[in-house]
Amino acid sequence: MAGIWRQLLLTKATDHEQFERGQDGGFVSAMLTWLIKNDYIEAAMVSGVEADDAWKAKPVLAHTPDEVLATAGSRYTYCANPLALRQAKEEGLTRLALVGMGCQTSSPPTMWDRKAGKVSKPFVFNIGLLCSKTFDDAIFEELFEAKYGLKKSEMVKMNIKGVFQIWMKDGAYHEVDLKECHAWTREGCKKCPDFAAEHADISTGGIGKDNAWTLTIVRTELGEEVITRMIADGTIEARPAQEDEVAMKLLRTLSIVSRRRWPKDADAAPAIGVPPPKKKAAAAPAPTPA
Numbered sequence: 001m002a003g004i005w006r007q008l009l010l011t012k013a014t015d016h017e018q019f020e021r022g023q024d025g026g027f028v029s030a031m032l033t034w035l036i037k038n039d040y041i042e043a044a045m046v047s048g049v050e051a052d053d054a055w056k057a058k059p060v061l062a063h064t065p066d067e068v069l070a071t072a073g074s075r076y077t078y079c080a081n082p083l084a085l086r087q088a089k090e091e092g093l094t095r096l097a098l099v100g101m102g103c104q105t106s107s108p109p110t111m112w113d114r115k116a117g118k119v120s121k122p123f124v125f126n127i128g129l130l131c132s133k134t135f136d137d138a139i140f141e142e143l144f145e146a147k148y149g150l151k152k153s154e155m156v157k158m159n160i161k162g163v164f165q166i167w168m169k170d171g172a173y174h175e176v177d178l179k180e181c182h183a184w185t186r187e188g189c190k191k192c193p194d195f196a197a198e199h200a201d202i203s204t205g206g207i208g209k210d211n212a213w214t215l216t217i218v219r220t221e222l223g224e225e226v227i228t229r230m231i232a233d234g235t236i237e238a239r240p241a242q243e244d245e246v247a248m249k250l251l252r253t254l255s256i257v258s259r260r261r262w263p264k265d266a267d268a269a270p271a272i273g274v275p276p277p278k279k280k281a282a283a284a285p286a287p288t289p290a
C-alpha cells in the first residue's frame, strides 16, 4: 500500500549536529550532505524560511553542508520546493536533488515518463517526505495564538505524533488535538492519494516508536546504491524497519487512508486492493418508552 521498495530501514545520522537539527533521525540532512560531498549533486531544492519569520517556509537551494543544516527540520505549512529550480537555472546548475512531499516528488518521474525533456533533466535525486496533510499559514495566528496564546516567534520545534506537538523557547511543551487543526488543512491536501511519496528514490518519515530514527523506504536502484555507501562509510546507522511494528502498521494504515482518495475517473490500477473503510457500528436503537 505504501508503494514499491527494495529496503525498509530505520536510519539516523551519526553526525551529532545533523541528528540534533533533523526532524527525526536527521537522515535527509545526512543524505543531502553526502550527495554534495560525493559530487552526485551541486545543490538541493529544500525548504528554507523567511529571514524575519522562522515558520514562514519558502523554497530555497542548499549548496553546502551548512546550508543543508540551516534548512533541516519540518515546517507543516506548504512549501513548493521545486520552485527553487528557477534559481538553480539562473546559477547554471544541472545536477539537483529534490526534497518534498509526494505532490512534489512525483513531478520529476512524471516528466521523465512523458519525455518532458530539458526541464526534467536537472532532477537527479528525489527524496520524498511521508505526508498526511499540510496546514494553512493562518493556523499560527488563528488557532495556536488565538486559543492557546502560543506565539509563532516563540516556537522552536513542532512535530505531529497523533497530536500537534509544539516546543517553545522557554522550554514549555504543548499538545494540540489534531481534530482542532483540521479546519486549517490546506484544501489540496484533502484530495491527496499519496501518503508515502511513492515515486521518490527514497521516502522518509517519522512514524517510528520515537523521534530518534527516520523511517526510510528505499525504492530505486539509485537510492539503494547511495544508502549502501552511506551505511558502509558510517554516515548513518541503519536497522530493519520491520523491528518497529508500530511504524509498519501506521505506514500501511496511513497509506490506505490516502489511497482511498484515488480519483474515480483516473486509471483504476493504483486503487486495486485498497480495503474499504470499516463500517461504523450502527447506532443503538432509542429505548422504547415503557
Ligand SMILES: Cc1cc2nc3c(=O)[nH]c(=O)nc-3n(C[C@H](O)[C@H](O)[C@H](O)COP(=O)(O)OP(=O)(O)OC[C@H]3O[C@@H](n4cnc5c(N)ncnc54)[C@H](O)[C@@H]3O)c2cc1C
Pocket (backbone or CB within 6 Å): 021, 022, 023, 024, 025, 026, 027, 028, 029, 030, 046, 047, 048, 057, 071, 072, 073, 074, 075, 076, 077, 078, 079, 080, 081, 099, 100, 101, 129, 130, 131, 132, 133, 134, 160, 204, 205, 206, 207, 214, 215
Ligand atoms: C508538511 C510535512 C508533513 C509530514 N507529515 C508526515 C507524516 O504524516 N508522517 C510521517 O511519518 N512523516 C511526515 N513528515 C516527514 C517528517 O516530518 C520528516 O521530514 C522526515 O521523517 C525526515 O526526517 P529527517 O530528520 O530525516 O529530516 P531532516 O534532516 O530534518 O530534513 C527534512 C527536510 O525536509 C525539508 N522540509 C521541511 N519542511 C518542509 C516543507 N513544509 N515542505 C517541503 N520540504 C520541507 C527540509 O528543508 C529538509 O530538507 C512530514 C514532513 C512535512 C514537511
